[in-house]
Amino acid sequence: MNSKRWIAIIAATALIVVSIGINSLSYIFTRDFSSFWNNFNDPYMITEYVMEEGRGNERIAVLTLDGVIQDVPSSLFASSGYDHQFFLNQLDAIYEDPTVKGVVLIVNSPGGGVMESSDIYDAIRAIQAEKEIPFYVAMGGMAASGGYYVSAPAEKIFVHPETITGSIGVIMESVNYAKLAEKYGIDFNTIKTGPYKDIMSGTREMTEEERAMLQEMINDSYERFVDIVAEGRHMSIEDVKKVADGRIMNGRQAIEAGLADETGKPGDAIAAMKEDFGLENASVFEYGTSDSLGSLFGVKIDGLFGRNVETELIGKLLSDYNAPRMMYLYGEK
Structure with a gap:
C-alpha cells in the first residue's frame, strides 16, 4: 500500500x-442535559414530532410499521428496522393520551411472527373499543400476511394500486439436512425425554403423526386470521376463505375482493380522517425515539463503516438460528 x-x-x-x-x-x-442522562439507558422512550399544526386538544397520530414484524433485541450495533417494543409503546401512548382523536397507520410489511402480529392487533382493538379512537390504514409497497392482519381492524384501508397485499395464511418451515449430513458422514446424537421433543428437527425426517400435530396448530392460527379479517372487513367467513388461500394481490384486486376500501396515499388517509370525523383543525404528529446513545452518535455503527455481503450473511445466519415457529409472513423470513 x-x-x-x-x-x-x-x-x-x-x-x-x-x-x-x-x-x-x-x-x-x-438539549436538556439532565433529561438526556435520565433517558440515556432507555431506548424505548418516545417523543413527538408535529407534522401539521392545529388544535392541541384534537390530534391525529401517524404511526409507521415498516419491516418484518419480529420481536428482536435492539442495539446501537444493529441495523435500523422495525422495533416491536417501540411500536407497542407508541400504541400504549395513544391509549393513554386523551388528546388523540384518530390514528393513521402506515403499513409497509410482509408480515412476521404470529405472536407479534397478535400483540399489535390486540392493542389496536383495545384503543378502538375502549377509547373509541378510529384507525385508518395506508398501505405502502407491501402489506401482506401479518401486515394485513394488523390492518384488518381499521375503519378504512387505503392502498396504492400496486400495493402487494393479501397472503392470508400461516406458514411454519424448517430445513431438513439429514441426507446432506449422511453424505458427509456426519452423525447426530440426540437424547430426549419424549418422541416429539425434537419435532421439526433438521436431522431426521418428520413423521406423519408429527406433521398432523403441527398442521392442527397451523389451522388454529389460520382460523383466527380468517375471523379477524371477517370481523374487520364485515365479510362472511365463506367470502374471506375464497381469498384466504395464501394468494397475494395488488391494490386494485384487494378493493375488488373487499379487503381494502380505496386507493390513496398516507396524505389521503389523513385528509379523509379529518373530514370523516370532523377533525379539520386537528394537529397531526408522529412519534420518534428520545435522547439515547444511538441519537447521541447520530448514526448506527453500520452506517459509519458500511455494510458488506459477509456481515449481512453472518447476521442472517445468527438471526435465523432459532426454533421453527409459526409466521404470518409472505416471502423469505
Whole structure:
C-alpha cells in the first residue's frame, strides 16, 4: 500500500472521529442535559414530532410499521428496522393520551411472527373499543400476511394500486439436512425425554403423526386470521376463505375482493380522517425515539463503516438460528 493511500485512510478516519465528536457535543449542548442522562439507558422512550399544526386538544397520530414484524433485541450495533417494543409503546401512548382523536397507520410489511402480529392487533382493538379512537390504514409497497392482519381492524384501508397485499395464511418451515449430513458422514446424537421433543428437527425426517400435530396448530392460527379479517372487513367467513388461500394481490384486486376500501396515499388517509370525523383543525404528529446513545452518535455503527455481503450473511445466519415457529409472513423470513 503506497503512502498516498495511507494518508487517505488516516484522513478519512480522522474525519469520522471529528464528525462524531462535533455531532455529540452539539447534541448534548442543545438539549436538556439532565433529561438526556435520565433517558440515556432507555431506548424505548418516545417523543413527538408535529407534522401539521392545529388544535392541541384534537390530534391525529401517524404511526409507521415498516419491516418484518419480529420481536428482536435492539442495539446501537444493529441495523435500523422495525422495533416491536417501540411500536407497542407508541400504541400504549395513544391509549393513554386523551388528546388523540384518530390514528393513521402506515403499513409497509410482509408480515412476521404470529405472536407479534397478535400483540399489535390486540392493542389496536383495545384503543378502538375502549377509547373509541378510529384507525385508518395506508398501505405502502407491501402489506401482506401479518401486515394485513394488523390492518384488518381499521375503519378504512387505503392502498396504492400496486400495493402487494393479501397472503392470508400461516406458514411454519424448517430445513431438513439429514441426507446432506449422511453424505458427509456426519452423525447426530440426540437424547430426549419424549418422541416429539425434537419435532421439526433438521436431522431426521418428520413423521406423519408429527406433521398432523403441527398442521392442527397451523389451522388454529389460520382460523383466527380468517375471523379477524371477517370481523374487520364485515365479510362472511365463506367470502374471506375464497381469498384466504395464501394468494397475494395488488391494490386494485384487494378493493375488488373487499379487503381494502380505496386507493390513496398516507396524505389521503389523513385528509379523509379529518373530514370523516370532523377533525379539520386537528394537529397531526408522529412519534420518534428520545435522547439515547444511538441519537447521541447520530448514526448506527453500520452506517459509519458500511455494510458488506459477509456481515449481512453472518447476521442472517445468527438471526435465523432459532426454533421453527409459526409466521404470518409472505416471502423469505
